[in-house]
Amino acid sequence: MVHIISKKTVSFIGQKLAAQIDEQLFTKYGFKVEQLMELAGLAAAQAIAAHYPKSNVAVLCGPGNNGGDGFVCARHLQQFGFTPSIVYPKESRNELMKSLVVQCETSSIPITATLPTNLQAFPLIVDALFGFSFHPPTREPFTEMLKTVRASGIHVFSIDVPSGWDVELGAPSGNDDDVIHPHSVISLTLPKLCMKNWTGPHFLGGRFVPKSLVDEHELLMPQYPGFEQIVKLED
Template sequence: MALKTLSAKNAAALDKDLMSFGAFSIDQLMELAGLSVSQAAGAAGSWLLAVQETMAVMAWYEVLFMAPQGPMRLATQLRNLGVPFVDDFDSAITEADHVVDAIFGFSFSGEVREPFPAVIKALKETELPVTSIDAPSSWSIENGPPDSGPGNGFHPSTLVSLTAPKPLVKWFTGRHFIGGRFVSPDIAKKYNLELPAYEGIDQVVEVENIAGKL
């Protein structure tokens, strides 16, 4: 099956369709995305708490590094569940077994702003497995890894493409999963997507690495 990619513009439009005639709420989509990421990270070797794209980085043992502007309702829910927050990422990563990189989504563009350059540098330098959601942080959705800056040379071990792969997968060389079983046949047809079949109750499908093939 040919793996077709979804531009950032179309990804944003598809999300709107999911929340309009698809009848999903944003909270539902975030929870389903978190479930997909959790399952993919488990398949990659480390079971994780379900995460959401609004999070920054979370280790499997449930320590969360979140941007100061992160959503207050989500922060309250996590604190109520006993998930500790940290503001020293360099220290936290030394105790982790696996890191989920969810700093930016498919809408990212421009320069990496504080406090994230140091976090991305740590992700690049760590020997831990890193699972990125939709896009390795600092990568261009259309043009892949940056030529300079904190993300230059950052290549996570695993990528979870939510809904459908984005053009940057042409440069990704690790394990690649697609998550997003909530895309209806009508929406897939509208965006000319050829999505893989999900087995059983799985929320993700591992697909062939296509680096250099598109």
């Protein structure tokens, strides 16, 4: 069971502030990407395990930190009894991303560059392609992949910002066949402005922001119960 809080009790933040908080966490506050990515990926996996039955799950990972969250999420999903496969279209040269690949490979989580041909064997897709630093439009090889996912009708769980969305404005109006239409979303740290009018299942994770950073930006942080790492946002 995930504790429910009102979305009115938390700040929705813009792209610039999200980037600034991220930057401060890694400089002034001394956090390592590995640490916060582990907590983010764990929170995402917990939200999925709370909301969906155990199944095959295709985890689409981009080359940046959002993709890293996806790799970590896949690892934890396997621990929770899911059967993850990773789709990793554009390999990063980043050393941490290379380690995440090794972790998943040695954990017998398949990694492919393209969508599985038997996509319908996956009742759930995790979208970890682009995060809060994305600027539309999407480019190849992602555009084609997003179109296939959209056409498949398979439920998608997005990590932070649904891929293809403007971080502040949300899904593009007009042609949106290369954009994720998520079934559910987990926001990390705080929801981004694009989530303001979202009415589907909405989780929130990232219980690691120090109080002085919260105070500096006058953020409304979620009230997590006990030692939980995720909450669910409702009206």
